[in-house]
Amino acid sequence: MNLSHLTLRRLVLDLEHLVGARIQEASLLNPNALVLDISRSAGGTVTRLLISGSRTQGRICVTAESFPSPPDRPPWVARYLQKAVIRSLDLQPDDRVLTLDLDKQDRVGSRYPSRLVIEMLGRDSNAALVDTSGKIQGVLRAQSNERRRLHPGATFEPVSPQDRVLPRDLDPRAFQHAFSLAEEPAEALLKTCAGMDRLLAAEIVHRADQERSDLLKTAQHLYDNPPFTGPAGCVCSPSGLRTSIVPFQPTNLPPERFEEATSVSEAIETVFADSLKGQEKEGKRKGLRKQLMRSVKSARTKRARIGGDLEKARKAGDLERKGSLILASPQAIPQGASSVEIPDLFSDDEKPVRIELDSRQTATENGQAYLRWAAKARKSVPVLERRLQQTERDVAKLEGLVEELNRATDEAQIEALRAQLIEAGVIRPQLQKKRQGTKDPSGLHPRRYRTSDGWEVWVGRNDSENDRITKTAPRNALWFHAHGCPGSHVVLRPWDQREPSPEALHDAASLAAYWSKARGSKTVPVNYTEARYVQKPKGAPPGLVTIRNEKTIFVSPREIAKWEEST
Numbered sequence: 001m002n003l004s005h006l007t008l009r010r011l012v013l014d015l016e017h018l019v020g021a022r023i024q025e026a027s028l029l030n031p032n033a034l035v036l037d038i039s040r041s042a043g044g045t046v047t048r049l050l051i052s053g054s055r056t057q058g059r060i061c062v063t064a065e066s067f068p069s070p071p072d073r074p075p076w077v078a079r080y081l082q083k084a085v086i087r088s089l090d091l092q093p094d095d096r097v098l099t100l101d102l103d104k105q106d107r108v109g110s111r112y113p114s115r116l117v118i119e120m121l122g123r124d125s126n127a128a129l130v131d132t133s134g135k136i137q138g139v140l141r142a143q144s145n146e147r148r149r150l151h152p153g154a155t156f157e158p159v160s161p162q163d164r165v166l167p168r169d170l171d172p173r174a175f176q177h178a179f180s181l182a183e184e185p186a187e188a189l190l191k192t193c194a195g196m197d198r199l200l201a202a203e204i205v206h207r208a209d210q211e212r213s214d215l216l217k218t219a220q221h222l223y224d225n226p227p228f229t230g231p232a233g234c235v236c237s238p239s240g241l242r243t244s245i246v247p248f249q250p251t252n253l254p255p256e257r258f259e260e261a262t263s264v265s266e267a268i269e270t271v272f273a274d275s276l277k278g279q280e281k282e283g284k285r286k287g288l289r290k291q292l293m294r295s296v297k298s299a300r301t302k303r304a305r306i307g308g309d310l311e312k313a314r315k316a317g318d319l320e321r322k323g324s325l326i327l328a329s330p331q332a333i334p335q336g337a338s339s340v341e342i343p344d345l346f347s348d349d350e351k352p353v354r355i356e357l358d359s360r361q362t363a364t365e366n367g368q369a370y371l372r373w374a375a376k377a378r379k380s381v382p383v384l385e386r387r388l389q390q391t392e393r394d395v396a397k398l399e400g401l402v403e404e405l406n407r408a409t410d411e412a413q414i415e416a417l418r419a420q421l422i423e424a425g426v427i428r429p430q431l432q433k434k435r436q437g438t439k440d441p442s443g444l445h446p447r448r449y450r451t452s453d454g455w456e457v458w459v460g461r462n463d464s465e466n467d468r469i470t471k472t473a474p475r476n477a478l479w480f481h482a483h484g485c486p487g488s489h490v491v492l493r494p495w496d497q498r499e500p501s502p503e504a505l506h507d508a509a510s511l512a513a514y515w516s517k518a519r520g521s522k523t524v525p526v527n528y529t530e531a532r533y534v535q536k537p538k539g540a541p542p543g544l545v546t547i548r549n550e551k552t553i554f555v556s557p558r559e560i561a562k563w564e565e566s567t
Helices: 005-014 075-081 172-181 185-192 198-211 215-224 264-313 316-328 363-407 411-423 463-471 502-514
Strands: 022-030 033-039 047-052 059-062 085-091 097-103 114-119 126-131 136-139 233-236 242-246 258-260 339-343 352-356 447-450 456-459 478-482 490-493 524-530 551-555
Touching: 005 059, 005 085, 005 264, 022 075, 022 085, 059 264, 075 126, 075 136, 172 185, 172 215, 185 198, 185 215, 198 215, 233 264, 242 264, 264 363, 264 411, 316 339, 316 352, 316 363, 363 411, 456 502, 478 502, 490 502, 502 524, 502 551
Parallel strands: none
Antiparallel strands: 022 033, 033 047, 047 059, 085 097, 097 114, 114 126, 126 136, 233 242, 233 258, 339 352, 447 456, 456 490, 478 490, 478 524, 524 551
16 A cells, blocks of 8 residues: 655644553554554543554555454554553654654553554555664564565664655756656656655646646645645545545546545545455455456367368368278288388379388278278367367357456446356356364264154264264164174164164164175174263274163164165
8 A cells, every 4th residue: 555745744734643652452463463552641542543554555644444353462553552651643744654653651660662663655555663872672573685684683774765745845957857858747746756656746736737837846845835725635546445644535437436534544444445455356356257258268278179170171182082991902901010101093104102011911901990090080170160160159259258347347246257157067066165164063963763663774984973872862762783793873863752663773783784894794783872872982083982771682783774765
């Protein structure tokens, strides 16, 4: 986010009431964002100041947004910022750098004066806390390169001075020289004036034209006397997206392109919110373009393949000639030859023709094979031509959809195009991915069966599920397990107050035998008891239980009707 010098000047005017107030709370939201809750008294009105050093969304503004409390506070934030008083707030005259002079006194009377240097320099936006010795105590975004070192413990180095100056300090001859070299007047302003951006340069050029005044004098007047009496706001794109912050209403744009804001901070937050929407829209466009280009690539590959097949099919006459030449003189072709040269009887000069052969076949078989290929190729030509025409139409349609996607100006158009592509079968609908770490509320996915007389039976799929179906079983449910061998826990679940029938007992026991290591046996002993008598010893591994009051039934292993199939 690019904040111009005049925008920051107006923001400083909006924040003047913070001088003399105290930072009641200071927190580092993430490595790139600092939040200061400022008020003049502990219970007074709080102004929340957000300072972000993000490469793409660097900004400083008052915000009403609530943020989650961080688990801890870095030492430099607690020592220098928490409960510190703001002594001054200034903007560097020729650059987009703000400074907050702070003073903190702890309970024992020790003072910790410091300076918070806030640099709103686009992708190089940052903030550093510097003590009185010039040492950096904390920084939002550490940086270390040949130009500058910004990290805790290093000596703070100010931003390198620009080769541009304020309009009032600009030599008229130097400006005229830059003006003569520039392709347009706004470019001369951008190259020579500090704190200039394209919107402000365009506004100065427009005002100079309207007032028929000198361009440099117009820039000097606007810098020295900015029209801050009117509202600040946002510049809107033709699609209605708020794209830029302006400290006053520009005269070079139609009124509908300007949206008024109650403050510069509100304008910054509004543009930031729309920027996030724009990023989300571009993300959706990029994802859809990737899917669409995959279909385009597939269609182009298909077109090339069909074109190659058609080119071969159109050589049916050549295949037929080779087959006829072989059959005209089969005795001239030795058995087992992989190729042969035969005089071309169909040409005037009878120039020899080289023909590839299958060494496993006789000369007659090779000749007949060439004739079959020729007939097949001749028959496939009209089919391939129709397929090629259809594929070319598909490619043209898909390429047109790519252009339509590139022209889409809002999210609704992108989603409408996605729906159109899904309906046409060009792309597949996106499946909702289950977030990692989320589980089914019940955690149960047992095999479910129905006995011949309607009772429901659950069978565990693994040791953990064995534990869960046993633990969640009603006290009067019947629990089954194959005797003396590993197997699944089986629960016959009651559905009324009746006792289960002998058929239900037999079916459930058969399942316990079937889902055990004894499945291959003809007869398997199966223990069963009520679920209330099944206990899991403390510390026992999954699937291990002890039982009491059990009975044993002998059954043959078999699988009964599944619940879904019988309902």
